Amino acid sequence: MSDIVSPLEPGSMMSDLRVRFAPSPTGSLHIGGARTALFNWLFARHNNGVFVLRIEDTDLERSTGESARGIVSALRWLSLDWDEGPEIGGPCGPYFQSQRLCLYTEAANKLLEQGMAYYCYCTQEELSERRQQAMKAGKASRYDGRCRTLSREDRIRLEQEGRRPALRFHIPPSGVTVVTDVIRGEVAFSHEVLDDFIIMKSNGHPVYNFACVVDDSSMKISHVLRAEEHLSNTPRQILIYQALGEPLPVFVHLPMILAPDRSKLSKRHGATSVQEFSEQGFLPEALLNYLALLGWSPEGEEEIMPLPEIVRQFSLDRVGKNAAIYDTKKLTWMNGHYLNEADLNSVVEQAIPFLQQRGLVPDDVSPEQREYITRVVEIVRTRVKTLAEIADASDYFFSDDFIYEEKGVRKHFSKPGVDRLLSAAAQRLEPLEPYETRVLEDAYRDLSTELGVSAGEIIHPTRLALSGRTMGPGLFELMAVLGKKKTLQRLERAVQFIRQQA
């Protein structure tokens, strides 16, 4: 038995598993789209399948090249790489729908010849007029099929009026189409609720429900993972697959991601685009990890999971059914975690643009500056949650020109004798060598004992003197990073300030 290697059916090989992410370039990639992309990618990587990226730019009015580029770069930022698609091509290209027009026309002609599609000369105005009336009468606004039976003469007449026809798909008048969905089971749609929908616009371009089917079948997509909003489109698409004589893919409708107010995600909900999260200083690893947990859950209790581990564990069995509201608090917490755990140099690399943006470091960072930045980031990152906060929390390391927090001045600079305390500290620091955390702390402890004050009484004013703040990294680490020269200067500056106040 063990000698017999059973030949795999060609159709059953895992490498035939093909999924795609098919965004329309009418805006930036928002986290809902990113989650869909992620699940497709995870599913492909876990099963050794192929992940295809296809740009659905059939809407001439709304699609822009800029959006397409934005989506591509957002996916790259997230490190969701595709095996076929824009920039890299592949055997099923092109990967922009706008460049696959002849495929749609060909398929449309086939349906036309078979009598499964027909020309419709109704104008958009007429259509919407009828829709309004139906609405008013409280009836379903379905297309009434009036162009289905147009004669040759009718059509010539209508075209002489200057009308350009759209192509409609003829829904089989009775019956039920059942969508078999991995997440939701069997969902039946009666044909009565489906009307003859347009598959080719009068401008010769296909409409989503049609282009999508033509592409998914010509690209040999085996599993369609997409958001649940497409579930009710699916019966229409199945009917097209059948009319074209193409096999159905496996459908997987993912639960939606909703905004905090339970409504569908849109721009007015603040940061929802991947780019915005990036600009706010979130790390791609954190966003990915967070997104993976929206709709999917691992078997164990550990939620912090690096991407390879998520790939290893990912399974459709553990994808839920219900929509999720995203919660920036948890994302922020997770980001803070990744900020601390990630490789220091990588965090520095990503933090530098934020420092530059605030004018804290020059556009060209020298090796010495980078070394200094690294030391700063190392002690600052443990107490912040985002890259932007790293920059906010470390400005005084890069600029001498800071003001003292008012609250701190009241609390730590107003006690009689603080100026002498700081002077004494400066004197004690001056000869210290090496200027290191341990040495600094010992010096301060000794000094406070000698002066008969608590360590805090001298530590707090020192922090304020050095950073202008009442909170921050451990004081002795701060001093060590700042260096002796700056420390002494700032101590002196504070002494002057206090004496002026008095």
Next chain:
RNA sequence: GGCCCGUUGGUCAAGUGGUCUAAGACAUCGGCCUUUCAAGCCGGUAACAGGGGUUCGAAUCCCCUACGGGUCACCA
């Protein structure tokens, strides 16, 4: 409005008829630690939408109601 999907704490979620006096995470509250702020550690508050069934037994199965979402475009 028609059709479709969904409903476990504030949020994400585990749970697939008994082990549920319902796990874990974030948030929140309290404590410990401590030079501050975080982090970390320990502990607390907090949920099966409602009503009917089925069953010896229901968060889990069925029905109804309510609520939420989606969809009904020459948008995707």
